[in-house]
Amino acid sequence: MLVIKSTFSIRPFTLVTHEGLTYLAVVQNGMQIGALARTAEGRYVQVNGVHIQPLNAERVMLALRREEHRKRAVQKEQAAAAVVVSVKRRRVPQRDTARMSEGVG
Numbered sequence: 752m753l754v755i756k757s758t759f760s761i762r763p764f765t766l767v768t769h770e771g772l773t774y775l776a777v778v779q780n781g782m783q784i785g786a787l788a789r790t791a792e793g794r795y796v797q798v799n800g801v802h803i804q805p806l807n808a809e810r811v812m813l814a815l816r817r818e819e820h821r822k823r824a825v826q827k828e829q830a831a832a833a834v835v836v837s838v839k840r841r842r843v844p845q846r847d848t849a850r851m852s853e854g855v856g
Contacts, residue, residue, distance in 0.1 A: 753810045754779040755818040761786040767801050774798070776818070780806065787811070 759777040764786035771791040778787035778797050785799035787806075795811040797804045 752781070753806070753814040755787060755811075755814045757818055757822065764799050769798060769803065772796070772798065778806070778811075778814070780804075 755776050755778050757776040761774050761777055764777070764784075765774060769788070772788040775787045775789060778785060780797055783797065783799070783804075785797040785802075785804070788796050788798050790796060795806040795808055797806055
């Protein structure tokens with residue numbers, strides 16, 4: 752299963768520069784993790800250092816849609832998570848100063 756993680760940094764996978772690649776996100780293909788990139792021809796590849804592996808375009812598009820759906824759900828959840836907390840004041844009995852000055856109390 753192909754999983755795309757747009758919130759992770761691609762930096763560890765791209766220490767070697769590759770001309771003509773546009774880096775998009777981090778991709779996990781089974782146990783292999785690397786940077787998802789698009790070539791100048793429009794093909795999707797997984798980059799891990801000097802190793803470039805082609806990916807199935809349909810699987811990448813499906814994974815991109817899943818990631819977009821996940822991001823929208825997280826944004827809705829964060830928007831709904833704005834909680835208003837109202838703290839009730841604790842009633843503290845106050846002494847009647849007028850009665851205390853009279854000596855009653």
